Amino acid sequence: MHGTRKKPWKKELRHNWPLYVLCLPALIFVLIFAYGPMAGLVMAFQNYKPWQGITGSEWIGLDNFARIFQYEESTQAIMNTLIIAVIKIVVGIIVPIIMAILLSEIRNVGLKKSIQTLVYLPHFLSWVTVAGIMIDILGLDGGINHFLFSVFGTKPVFFLGDPAYFRPTVIISDLWKNFGFGMIVYLATITGIDPSYYEAAEIDGATRRQQIRHVTLPSMLPMIIVISTLSLGSVLDAGFDQIFNLYNPLVYSTGDIIDTYVYRSSLLNGQYGFGTAVGLFKSGISFILIVISYRIAYKLANYKIF
Template identity: 45%
Template sequence: MKNIIDSKELHLKNVNVEMKAFYKKKNYFMKHWPLYSMILPGVLYFVIFKYIPLAGSIIAFQDYNVFKGITGSAFVGFKHFLTLFTYPEFTQVFGNTLLISLYKLVLGFPAPIILALLLNEVRKMAFKRTVQTVLYLPHFLSWVIVGGLVINLLSPSTGIINEIIRVFGGKEIFFMQEPSYFRSIVVGSGIWKDVGWNTIIYMAALAGINPQLYEAAEVDGAGKLRQVWNITLPSMLPTIMILLLLQIGNILDLGFEQIYMLLNPLVRETGEVIDTYIYRVGLVGGQFSYTTAIGIFKSVIGLVLIVGANQLSKKTTGSSIY
């Protein structure tokens, strides 16, 4: 009888503890409801536009018909994935995407780091702020505007680049019609547009470095280059690695707007990438199942790359995104 009473008392104590914990969480939520309400739009955005559309990925395994819908379309398994790997046009598009992404990674990723290091050495604040503002401005322009500027600058008849070439006795170059120039134009315009914005992150990392480290280095006789190599870059390494990991994860996601604005039939051989190919074949051509399979393939490659790079970074530098 005593054991039964003890067990009931223990059960009541556990219930009381759980009830207290519940009311404590409820009171905490009610107390901080403005903070939770601020994150609600972000949560709804990801749920509505990121997670719910994942259900539509099933059409990659169907011969999807718009009129029959998902439930009425025939299931074909991995047919579209096999087509993807055997279709010569996709192989070319995939190669273009990898090459342009590699160029952006090799040339574009170090650019804001170098710019941040240079701006960090500027001591005249008025000049520094002016340069920063000028460099940040292109980021706020849409690719419609930037693409128009690039096309006008490189125009063979009225473009300032060809005007300079003619002044020095050269012949105008049809930059936008030459496949060999297209990738360089894409990478260069991308760096020009985003380098200033990415510099903000590295400038913030530089501001967090303890100035006493530089003072101690100067006492030891270290010059500017030695300070950058031994103090600045190691202090920036966690930030650099996280941004590098994020860029590796998006290596196949070049951005539809930029390529679409600059692409034309004459340079499609070297300039068309996965995003523009999906638009042309999927939305315009109506091959929804095939292009959905391409999208899944691209997402899987990105996931594998970011997980692998994250594990490698964690083992070598100790920095990771999770």
């Protein structure tokens, strides 16, 4: 019995070995850069000192994890992450749905493709580029403040330096950059709807608004459920690239998130063990949320990867 089990595997390898060789570089890359660094997670349980190394640093157990909830900065970073991420997820689902429905109603193909390209284009810009643009137009002497002063006579607003304005600025800029991608996904779903459903609704006297309500939205529901549930896995990911390129010490109270806090704590302040503990805490919670979200997506929409 043992020999018969090995034959199919050997036969598969003999016939498809070129494909496995092609996968080998990617596998080595993942092992080196994804799994190799995980050995450093032991620092989360140590009072790590670079000159002592992992083997020589003092073992302190769960003390670093306990400190997460003792520091006001760390708890504030967790709250900021949840607030920013949840709002991003909600807005990032609703706006693409609305835009996809509106765009699907345009009958001029040229205009439709032009709008689709324009709203999708920012998705390809890096946050370094977007941040540079935003700093220029949102600065005290930027275009937005010049417009507000010339039209309404208001005083300059420091959008990126005022804690009250920083979160809305982050959320709106993230929406502008990324909603085009979500819109494409929903637009593809609308394109795949059977036209006979609309024909039947039109014969029954349904208006365009009623067709959207009773045909388009129900047909989009499975995809909406899948994207919404899978978004739970990123509820602790508020966007390091964006925040890091936009924030400053003036807005730490409302803009500092877990990832930027880990960066400052470990790399800038030398608290490597504590920074690793915060990052591991976030990764553990995110892993649990991802598992839950996939289970929900499978139950509600029969969505599965494997």
